[in-house]
Amino acid sequence: MERTPLIAGNWKMHHGISATGKFLSELEMRISRDAGAKKALEGDFIEMAIFPPFTSLWRALEGKRYLPWLKVGAQNVHWAPEGAFTGEVSANMLREAGCDYVIIGHSERRQLFGETDEQVRRKLDAAVSAGLLAVLCVGETLQEREAGETMAVVERQLMKALVGLPPDEVGRSVCIAYEPVWAIGTGRNATPGEAQEVCQAIRRFVAERFGDEAAMVQRILYGGSVKTDNAAGLLSEPDVDGALVGGASLQADSFAQILAAAL
């Protein structure tokens, strides 16, 4: 079965409402000039998603009026449906707002905000139950890679996050993003070979735990210093089904170039 490639832009804490509006107009202009990209997006042969900060979500969702193929997601979610959790937003609230996707377990949340594997699991459950598609981030630190622990770390993160989900939900409702921590925001991307090696091992892991069917439809993204000049190489690997892009997703032009590289 074919997996629809996903080019996702994690804006992190960048682009307020006005910058989001500017990005959308530039994206519309850029895509309208690229017949191949337009056709692929309109025909659902490829997906483009942006993940703006919470306050910019409504503006991005408004952009769907003239960019109907654009997917929009949040960068975080709380596991409870509602309650006394100051500063948090629930999965149903994101769904009601019109979000398609949500990023869960990004390494910045794990490292800077102390998010645990258990919290990641609860968030993933809540997101999937609410009908959101989840982008589950996993990846090792440089120290862990150098100690030869890459797959042990990635498998632990996957196992703890996915443990409660029915096998058919794993492939269908979760995109796994392999983001080595040492490659995020450093300009030092994994080589296509390194990305493929881990993405292939992730697919094998999904097959062993959740069955061949789940593994076949499982989308696996690579993230970490994806740029216009390295995207084609990374995306041509057989087990890399897309990219989770940080810095290079902030400009419509470079983001669209990365999409073009995937085609």
Ligand code: 13P
């Ligand atoms: P950079 O593309 O800026 O390295 O960020 C990657 C990332 O963390 C995406 O989630």
